[in-house]
Amino acid sequence: MTTRAIKCLLVIAALIAICSGVALGKGWRGIVPLHSTRSDVEKLLGPVPGWNYYLENETVHFEYQTPERECGKESALWNVPLNTVLAILVVPKERKSIAEYGIDSTYVKSQTDLLNIFNYSNEDEGIEYSATRDIVDRIIYVPALKDWILACPGKVIKSRRGGTGSV
Numbered sequence: 001m002t003t004r005a006i007k008c009l010l011v012i013a014a015l016i017a018i019c020s021g022v023a024l025g026k027g028w029r030g031i032v033p034l035h036s037t038r039s040d041v042e043k044l045l046g047p048v049p050g051w052n053y054y055l056e057n058e059t060v061h062f063e064y065q066t067p068e069r070e071c072g073k074e075s076a077l078w079n080v081p082l083n084t085v086l087a088i089l090v091v092p093k094e095r096k097s098i099a100e101y102g103i104d105s106t107y108v109k110s111q112t113d114l115l116n117i118f119n120y121s122n123e124d125e126g127i128e129y130s131a132t133r134d135i136v137d138r139i140i141y142v143p144a145l146k147d148w149i150l151a152c153p154g155k156v157i158k159s160r161r162g163g164t165g166s167v
Helices: 003-022 038-045 145-150
Strands: 052-054 058-064 085-092 108-111 117-122 127-132 135-141 156-158 164-166
Touching (some): 038 085
Antiparallel strands (some): 085 135
8 A cells, every 4th residue: 555545544534533523512312403313303202293292301392404494495504414403492391590400601691682581502512591580491402513514505603602604
């Protein structure tokens, strides 16, 4: 094997190692936006008509990639296959304080248009807590910052930290 072939193989191996460890965010019960599919959700929770699961402790809504959201369409954002999980909305039945969820300085706090409702976002992990008077009423799992490379070409993703990412 030539030196050039060895270098090429090393570069390919490095790229595979980098890509395999970079893209996964926190996710919910192993379901990670932009990496998991409807099939993964159904293996975990069973099939349901629609996108909502009414569980003992929470209601969970999954957003999936649909033909209307494919790159090139007006509402497109992510360059992923059909039926890929785009986001997960969890509404816990038991309300807990933001402190009980361990929200710390890695989360960006932002006020919504409504009085006393704040969002706490961690873009690195792809998670956002929405709280009313410091009580969490929903948790949203979204693509992690490292996954923004999967945006449709030309789309700009706005960061809550003030920056943007685009492809």
